[in-house]
Amino acid sequence: MMQQLNSRVLSLAGLGQSNWMLDVPDGASIWEWVSAAFAQHDIQSAHLDLMGGHLRSAIFYTGYPDPAGKRIAQYGAPNHTGNATLISAMGIYGKDREGKPLLHCHGCLVTGNGQTQGGHLDMQQCIVGQTGIRIYVTGTNEIEFVARLDATSGMYVFHPQLAEHIDDTT
Numbered sequence: 001m002m003q004q005l006n007s008r009v010l011s012l013a014g015l016g017q018s019n020w021m022l023d024v025p026d027g028a029s030i031w032e033w034v035s036a037a038f039a040q041h042d043i044q045s046a047h048l049d050l051m052g053g054h055l056r057s058a059i060f061y062t063g064y065p066d067p068a069g070k071r072i073a074q075y076g077a078p079n080h081t082g083n084a085t086l087i088s089a090m091g092i093y094g095k096d097r098e099g100k101p102l103l104h105c106h107g108c109l110v111t112g113n114g115q116t117q118g119g120h121l122d123m124q125q126c127i128v129g130q131t132g133i134r135i136y137v138t139g140t141n142e143i144e145f146v147a148r149l150d151a152t153s154g155m156y157v158f159h160p161q162l163a164e165h166i167d168d169t170t
Contacts (some may be wrong), residue, residue, distance in 0.1 A: 094145025
């Protein structure tokens with residue numbers, strides 16, 4: 001079993017990190033607000049903790065076992081909801097397979113009809129409501145997250161690696 005999980009056990013420790021808050025205002029797409037702020041401050045990779053708040057609308061995906069058994073899980077059809085309450089969410093911001101910015105986020109919310117739901121959040125389609133959303137961000141310029149094929153899940157997931165601008169030959 002450990003042999004299969006080796007791609008998910010990798011970790012790297014940086015020498016320094018930065019912590020800050022990002023407030024996403026009413027009417028903003030979480031993805032658009034985060035990606036613009038991170039581009040402005042040259043943030044390539046970060047961990048995000050999203051605090052609770054109102055969402056005007058959201059799209060999320062829930063996972064279920066792969067009937068073919070080729071993956072641990074697969075996502076179902078998108079779930080659309082309006083007037084939801086985000087309980088909390090956690091995300092990783094890094095680079096996709098082509099090196100473009102990507103925010104992968106999972107969270108828990110209460111939908112407009114009172115059901116508690118959770119799963120993968122489509123951050124571009126999560127539109128913040130009147131309370132705004134506060135995000136606690138932890139980043140380092142020494143470590144970055146890059147999406148690579150994961151042998152265990154059969155999906156592209158984030159893996160940590162030394163940042164490209166860090167000289168690791170010393």
